[in-house]
Amino acid sequence: MSIQTLVEKIKEKGNPTVAGLDARLEYIPQHISGRNMMLHGETLRAAAESVVAFNCGLIDALCDIVPAVKPQAAYYELLGSYGAMALKETIDYAHAKGMYVIGDIKRNDIGATATAYAEAYLGKTRVGDTEIAPYGCDSVTVNGYLGTDGVEPFLKECRSREKSLFMLVKTSNPSSGELQNRDMEGKPLYARMAEMVAKWGEGLDTPCGYNQIGAVVGATYPEEQKIIRELLPKSYFLVPGYGAQGATAKDIANAFNDDGLGAIVNSSRGIMCAWKKTGNNGEDYKEAARAEAIRMRDDIVNAIK
């Protein structure tokens, strides 16, 4: 699905936010994990089945109000082969419920290996005469700091299958400036990366005015957002850092264009762990996640008015 589809879903729901699915076992209510451990013992299988049950419940609770989900690959890799299946089941369920899926995989490598990553997450792999999509994400996060040959395989999937990318430009973590803000011939490195992202987006325009190549720009860096917004008027921004990492709605306004579009703000722990604040042992995790997603939507929409 193209970035155009994401923009349509954002407009339809009046909600420029994405729910992160960073499914750590501690984030899952005991009534779900306990049941699976009764069935399968203290195993990776029990953990992975708990993750799928939890994710499906969250997706049910959010799919009519939130346009997209962002499963974070790290938490599925943590569960080995069962985690890979849990990720695929989560992606398929989100699609069945009409949500756009951004795989937060932050991959890159030399061209040959990047091709395998791109085919795994966005494209297809061939088994005999049959082509199979291993994961089938609509979009993924990519680390472009290896240069163009490592990004090209992902661009190829965008061209041939109308997929989109979010390239790491300025990440939300506290030490991102150690390298990303270093001067590179008169401009910070993140600005040089933004220039490369603009180049990678050439020829990948869509009718909505945004191209398929977006940028990850941390909510925790409002000043940098402003600079990157000017450098990348046609790129959608994926903005992590709201909520659990301390950024607030006023910190994300610079990521948006004047049309109220141009960015989608992520919250993972804020939504997934909302049940921990209600004092009901997680029995109400769906209601708690929905209430937090609505609160976040209204908070963001008011801030960009």
Ligand SMILES: O=c1ccn([C@@H]2O[C@H](COP(=O)(O)O)[C@@H](O)[C@H]2O)c(=O)[nH]1
């Ligand atoms: O710069 C970045 C890039 C990606 N992330 C990811 O977003 C979520 C944030 O989770 P919260 O619980 O809402 O803090 C997580 O998956 C990160 O890997 C990021 O935080 N910053």
